[in-house]
Amino acid sequence: MVEKNIFAGFGGQGVLLMGQLLAAAGMMEGKHTTWVPSYGPEMRGGTANCSVMLSDEEIDSPLITRPTSLIVMNRPSLEKFEDKVVPGGSIFVNSSMIDVKVKREDVNAYYVPCNDLAAELGNNKVANMIMLGAYLGKSKCVDVETVLDALLEKLGQKKAKLIPLNREALLRGAACIE
Amino acid sequence: MALKLMKGCEAIAEAAIQAGCRYFFGYPITPQNDIPEYMSLRLPQVGGCFLQAESELAAINMVYGAGGAGARVMTSSSSPGISLKQEGISTCCAAEIPCVIVNMMRGGPGLGNIQASQGDYFQAVKGGGHGDYHLVVFAPSSIQETCNLMQKAFDTADKYRTPVMILADGLIGQMMEPVELKMNPNPEMPEKPWAAQGYDPKGERPRAVLNSLYIETEDLDVLINRLHERYAEIEKNEKMVETYHTEGAEFILCAYGTVARVCKAAVRILEEQGVKVGLVRPITLWPFPTETVHDAIAQESVKACLTVEMSDGQMYEDIRLAVNGCKPCEFMGKAGSIIPSAEEIAERILKMREA
Numbered sequence: 385m386v387e388k389n390i391f392a393g394f395g396g397q398g399v400l401l402m403g404q405l406l407a408a409a410g411m412m413e414g415k416h417t418t419w420v421p422s423y424g425p426e427m428r429g430g431t432a433n434c435s436v437m438l439s440d441e442e443i444d445s446p447l448i449t450r451p452t453s454l455i456v457m458n459r460p461s462l463e464k465f466e467d468k469v470v471p472g473g474s475i476f477v478n479s480s481m482i483d484v485k486v487k488r489e490d491v492n493a494y495y496v497p498c499n500d501l502a503a504e505l506g507n508n509k510v511a512n513m514i515m516l517g518a519y520l521g522k523s524k525c526v527d528v529e530t531v532l533d534a535l536l537e538k539l540g541q542k543k544a545k546l547i548p549l550n551r552e553a554l555l556r557g558a559a560c561i562e
Numbered sequence: 563m564a565l566k567l568m569k570g571c572e573a574i575a576e577a578a579i580q581a582g583c584r585y586f587f588g589y590p591i592t593p594q595n596d597i598p599e600y601m602s603l604r605l606p607q608v609g610g611c612f613l614q615a616e617s618e619l620a621a622i623n624m625v626y627g628a629g630g631a632g633a634r635v636m637t638s639s640s641s642p643g644i645s646l647k648q649e650g651i652s653t654c655c656a657a658e659i660p661c662v663i664v665n666m667m668r669g670g671p672g673l674g675n676i677q678a679s680q681g682d683y684f685q686a687v688k689g690g691g692h693g694d695y696h697l698v699v700f701a702p703s704s705i706q707e708t709c710n711l712m713q714k715a716f717d718t719a720d721k722y723r724t725p726v727m728i729l730a731d732g733l734i735g736q737m738m739e740p741v742e743l744k745m746n747p748n749p750e751m752p753e754k755p756w757a758a759q760g761y762d763p764k765g766e767r768p769r770a771v772l773n774s775l776y777i778e779t780e781d782l783d784v785l786i787n788r789l790h791e792r793y794a795e796i797e798k799n800e801k802m803v804e805t806y807h808t809e810g811a812e813f814i815l816c817a818y819g820t821v822a823r824v825c826k827a828a829v830r831i832l833e834e835q836g837v838k839v840g841l842v843r844p845i846t847l848w849p850f851p852t853e854t855v856h857d858a859i860a861q862e863s864v865k866a867c868l869t870v871e872m873s874d875g876q877m878y879e880d881i882r883l884a885v886n887g888c889k890p891c892e893f894m895g896k897a898g899s900i901i902p903s904a905e906e907i908a909e910r911i912l913k914m915r916e917a
Contacts, residue, residue, distance in 0.1 A: 404738065408567045411740040419738035423593060423676070444795070444826035446737055449903045 385440050386417075386527050388448045389413060390465055392433035393457025393478070398512030400536075402455070403434035405516065408534035409439040409526040431460060438525055443462035455519055457484065457498070457512070476513070476519055496560045504555065510553035517557025528554045565740040570705045571596030573741045574664060575604065577709035578636055581716040582749030583662070584610035585635040587624035587640065587810070589617055591643040592676045593665035593732035598638065603775065618643045620651030622663075622852045630658035632750075632757030634716050638664035641682050642673055645690065651725060652691025656785065658756075660719035662712070663697075664728045666735040669899040677899035680734035680819060683876035685761065686729045689849045694786055696793050698726040698800065699847040701818040705739040711845075713744075718800060720752045722792055729847060733901075752756035753767070785818040796849055803851035807833070808840030808858040813911050814867040815841045816855065816881045821870050827904035832911055839911060847877065855884040862891055866914055870907055872896040 389406070392397040403419050410417040435448040455470045455476045456462040462475070462482055469475055471490040480499035496518040498511040514546045520528055532551055537542060568576070575597045577585075586601040594765075598614065598895050605612040608745060621637050628635040635651045639647060644665045667682045669675035686699045698718055702708035708730060715726040758770035759891055776782035790835035804822075807829055822843040832839045842858045844851050861868045866889055869878040874897045882891050896902060 404567070407738060411565055411567050417567070417740060420733065421736055423732075423736050444830065445824040445904055446733075447737075447824060447901060447903070558668065 385438070385525065386494070387436075387438040387453065387523060388451045389436045389438075389453045389455060389519070390433055390448055390451040390464055390468075391436065391455045392461035394432070395430045395432045397432075398459045398509070399432045399457055400434050400466060402440060402512045402516045403436040405531050405534045405538070406519075406526065407436050408537070409530040410532060413526050415440060415526075416443045418443050420446050431464075433461065433465075453519065453523060456482065457515065459484065462486070468489075470483050474522060476515060476522075478515060480511070494522065496557060498557070499557050501560075505549065505552055505556065507549060512552060513550050513553035514557035514560075517554035518555075518560050519562035520554065520560030528558065565742055567738050568705065568741050569596055569736065570585060570708065570740050571666070571708075571735040572600045573705050573709050573743070573840075574712060574728070574735075576743055577712035578662065578716070579604055579608055579610070580743060580746045580749065581713040581714065582634040582746075582751055583636050584608065585628040585633050586610070586637065587621040587628070587635070588613050588614050588637050588639065588642060589621050591640045592737050593668055593678075594638050594640045594664065594856055596735065597664065597666075609734035616799040618646035619650060622654070624648040625661045625663075626650060626654050626657065626659055629654065629661040630657065630758050630770075632754040632759055633911040634720075634751065636662040636664065638666065640666045640668045641670045641679070642668075644682065644685065644883050648685075648691040651697065652693050652695060653696035653774045654725045655691070655697070655789070656693065657772045658723040658789075659725065659726050659772065660723050662715045662719055662728065664730070665723055667729065668729045669897070675899055676732065678731035678820060678872065678901065679897070679899045680731055680821065680872040681874075681897060682729065682878070683791075683847065683871070684874060686727050687850070687880070695789065696796075696848050698722070698849070699723060700726065700802075701729050701845060701847050702734065703819050703822045703827075703843065705734060705737070707742050707845075708734060708737065709741055709743055720754070722796055724757070724792070724796075729819070731820050784915050790815065801849045801851045801854075802844060802845035803854045804841075804843040804845060805854065806841040806843065807838075808842060810838060810861070810863045812838045812863060812865055813840075813914065814859050814864055815839060815911075816844075816849065816867055816877070817871065817909070818844050818877060821872055824902065824904050825870055825907060828907035828911070830906055831908040835912075837911065837915065845879070850880050850884070852884040855881060856888070859885050860888045866890040866892060867896055868892045868907075868911060868914065870902055872899065872901055873897055
């Protein structure tokens with residue numbers, strides 16, 4: 385198993401965190417993993433992306449030129465990375481913010497209204513977790529509960545009360561894929 | 563021991579603390595700011611001292627002071643900042659001050675950019691400061707390896723009374739990987755009778771003068787000879803290199819750091835197509851593993867070698883010296899922080915094969 389994922393969106397959408405949680409969960413489940421951020425003079429509202437690899441074998445290059453999955457939270461990200469996805473790969477589109485469809489016909493496209501679903505849960509900030517849930521629903525590469533363990537480690541016990549909301553968001557996202 | 567997902571810069575800083583580093587002096591620059599940030603939090607917790615100096619030059623001279631007093635000390639910066647430290651690095655070499663310097667290389671020359679690069683090989687290996695000196699230069703290619711080399715860097719610095727540089731690139735600093743850190747609350751510190759730790763007039767501890775100025779020609783000659791012998795000793799003992807699938811290979815790739823990982827991916831692509839390719843990855847850039855590089859490439863099966871760098875061709879010079887004309891050498895690289903892809907490297911090898 386080798387998953388090569390690119391998560392992309394604008395700064396503030398939780399794109400880097402999505403990738404970190406996936407990488408941490410992969411590690412906790414005994415997989416090899418790498419997380420590479422785009423970094424630069426970026427700020428809230430600018431573009432952000434990260435490349436996350438999960439593999440049963442040791443990872444040589446952590447750089448991803450041809451992702452197996454692309455997870456995009458805004459339209460410029462879709463336009464930037466759409467052509468790079470491998471044939472037969474998957475594109476997860478935040479349809480709350482992206483009003484165009486995936487042009488390619490040789491990939492699987494999934495449309496997830498992340499912001500709308502997050503608003504239904506009463507907290508717009510979990511839009512990224514809805515998207516991560518959708519990705520997990522399709523790829524099944526790590527367990528949702530492991531992602532929540534990784535999140536708890538990141539948040540610390542003081543913010544443990546946020547876990548149920550995030551669980552709901554992940555499951556809601558996964559439900560979009562079925 | 564548990565694995566932890568850590569950012570390169572933070573893992574390096576923690577590894578330094580576990581190796582006994584208690585003093586850090588630096589000045590901010592991207593992409594290594596997570597090192598001083600982490601140190602500013604952690605060093606006070608372990609009874610150490612973090613200080614953001616007023617400039618890079620001040621920082622390296624504070625390193626000179628702390629190292630001269632016998633402490634385990636480090637500084638870190640990124641390419642333009644390392645240029646500013648060169649005067650102090652030359653001084654530390656002359657005064658025989660053990661210390662560790664981390665360079666998270668970014669694009670150059672000048673202010674360049676802030677993405678990963680390997681443009682500082684010449685500066686690190688051939689001497690960015692003036693005078694006859696060498697830095698011991700470690701070039702890790704993963705976060706785990708960087709952490710392991712951190713302990714070795716401090717040990718080597720103390721053993722030979724010399725500055726040691728960790729030459730990594732911005733990508734290693736910014737990416738995250740699972741790492742296992744050996745926690746060591748009481749790191750063993752070597753005795754340093756030469757250090758300036760207080761003069762004892764009763765004779766127990768002589769005056770320690772740590773200087774880089776030797777006005778008398780004969781005196782400087784003594785120092786240079788001493789350094790020369792020490793460097794010969796380092797060359798004999800401290801070379802590190804990884805060879806990967808080199809035996810019986812048709813082509814040999816040569817690369818270090820992040821690029822070496824991309825080369826491993828290229829080896830895999832080529833092997834799937836039935837092309838036997840190996841990789842030689844120097845881990846110490848100085849002392850350079852000349853013999854291993856030569857032997858891998860001089861094999862009868864090898865048609866040619868390809869050096870890949872994120873630069874305009876710097877380690878390539880040392881590769882050619884090692885090969886010494888016994889096989890054709892080619893170079894592939896891009897300056898300006900563009901990392902060649904595994905596919906591009908594989909394609910280049912296939913072209914060399916057709917030729």
